[in-house]
Amino acid sequence: MSFHKLDDLGHKLEALEHALAILGADEATHMAVGGGEKRAEAMAALAGMYHTRATAPEISDWIAAAEGEALDDEQRAALAELRRQYTNLTCLPVQFVERQTTARMRCEQLWRALRAKNDWAGFQPALEGVVALVREEAALRSDVLGLAPYDALMEQYDPGNRTADITPVFADLKAFLKGFVPEAVAIQEARLRKHPLKPLSGTYAIDKQRELGLAMMAAVGFDLTHGSLSVSHHPFCGGVPSDVRITTRYKTSDFLSALMGVLHETGHALYEQNLPKTWSHWPLGKARGMAVHESQSLFVEKQIGRNPAFWRWALPVVEKHLGEAWSLDDILPHVHRVERGLIRVDADEVTYPLHVILRYELEQELVSGSLEVADLPEAWDAKMRDYLGISTIDNPADGPMQDVHWPGAAFGYFPSYTLGAMMAAQQWAALTREHPSADEDLAKGNFEAINGWRREKIWSQGSRWSTPDLLERATGEKLNAVYFVNHLKQRYGG
DSSP states (O other), X not given: OHHHHHHHHHHHHHHHHHHHHHXXXXXHHTOOGGGHHHHHHHHHHHHHHHHHHHTOHHHHHHHHHHTTSOOOHHHHHHHHHHHHHHHHHTTSOHHHHHHHHHHHHHHHHHHHHHHTTTOHHHHHHXXXXXXXXXXXXXXXXXHHHTSOHXXXXXXXXXXXXXHHHHHHHHXXXXXXXXXXXXXXXXXXXXXXXXXXXXOOOSOOOHHHHHHHHHHHHHHTTOOGGGEEEXXXXXXXXXXXXXXXXXXXXXXXXXXXXHHHHHHHHHHHHHHHHTSOGGGTTSGGGSOOHHHHHHHHHHIIIIIITTOHHHHHXXXXXXXHHHOOOOOHHHHHHHHTOOOOOSOGGGOOTTTHHHHHHHHHHHHHHHHHTSSOGGGHHHHHHHHHHHHHSOOOTTOGGGTTTSOSTTTTTOTTXXXXXXXXXXXXXXXXXXXXXXXXXXXXXXXXXXXXXXXXXXXXXXXXXXXXXXXXXXXXXXXXXXXXXXXXXXHHHHHHOO
């Protein structure tokens, strides 16, 4: 039977995915600098092998034959998702995949070395090479999928995303935030005049922060027998569902930065660890796009991790590991700090979407060719001054060099972050309607009902439904920005 042939192929492809994921995680955490060139060659070869197998012409015949076989509903759903993935994979010739993988990895390696030196001039040629390949990829995908070039890129990260739908939502959100950020900052300053900020001690040993992070990961549901915590230049969640690799970065002056990074990546990891294992070797068993993935990470970081109820439970845990006693009134001004800053991953809930919208707008211009890489620092600075009132003109390290996404050729990814924040707020609203005691559970460190809801509604569904359908089935309605706006007003407004 053709379905069985596809099932066998899935196991072989999963093995290659596993190898690539673990090699990639190791490259970003433990590999010596001198190993970069050979690692790039090895991963390019494996990526080529995967692509060759996953795009073999006979797969199209097997899919067509399997569609005529006696299958149950789950098998039919698996087949439909495989057909969608196969169409997207066959957009690109294997030689292109190998060229792009090599260019992407070398650019990422340069980025790690040159960002620390604020060396835009040294980095620019490598990024220009990646952008040229991204434009080529967008054109190849656009031809096959019948989508606009940028939409064809977004389709790889979050199936169904279209600029026609997202741009108006982001325009409204940007208009709201440009007015709300000054309001939230003013409210914060008024509160601090009444209750001055208790400063962090600035003596947080990395090993103690790590132990705190591991304790928090385990408490919120991370399975430490199927994952680990490391250090990298840029926090990420990688690896595979059976061996999830979380990373963060530490500041001895500030324990909240690493802790919030750990909570964010744990949100990703919980999704991966709870996907349907029976279908792990089929696209059906994978996560449903990056907007859903970001909704899971932001759910843990924002809806849980910055919830005052969570901190009623967490403060004794912090005291145990770091030796400092904090009151709720003292810690919340740090947890809810609103501050215009340069760094996206350190940004608060209120300003964060503006960082994302900036990137969403710029990368569309880069893909279309209306913006060249050489002009990126000035374009970035202009938007930062407009949206957040701060400049990056002499600081490309904290401007267009700050994220790994563009060196890694991940264009079309950024909108998923803010869509994910909106979805997380909507999921929390739906969950609390079903479980009104959610805040009380958090205050006790009890995550069972919260995780149970998410497992049933999101995690166990894999890629069975489109993103809009998955959200609507989970929450009872389509994406509605009012939940995110209300969440911000309630937590940061007057």
